[in-house]
Amino acid sequence: MKTKQLFTVVFAGLMLAGMFAACTSEQDAAETSTTRVKAPKMKMTTEVPPGVATPDKLETSLGTLTSVDGVPDAETTQKVYDNLDL
Structure with a gap:
């Protein structure tokens, strides 16, 4: 019987930790979504010709x-x- 109770407590703890992590990541995403990030220059990046911009x-x-x-x-x-x- 103790194994079943331990499993229930561990499962509930993991659920709470998962919900807390999900809420924290949404707040971080909301804070960084307003900042403009410049795209990294990749190896195969082609420059845009001046007449096309x-x-x-x-x-x-x-x-x-x-x-x-x-x-x-x-x-x-x-x-x-x-x-x-x-």
């Missing part, structure tokens, strides 16, 4: 459209959607 600002008839790494910000997205509604 997406500009951060683009002057159009809609106004100035801005983006970061080709992804439009909220204001630019709203301008484009408003233009589509016309």
Whole structure:
């Protein structure tokens, strides 16, 4: 009977430790997700030609459209959607 009780206590302890570890890793991930990390340079990395890169600002008839790494910000997205509604 003592073996069964020991097994139950050890199993419960492992479950608690696993839940604590999962909660801690989520907090760490949330803290680091806001920081921008530069991608490491790999052995087979090809440099992007200057003419292919997406500009951060683009002057159009809609106004100035801005983006970061080709992804439009909220204001630019709203301008484009408003233009589509016309």
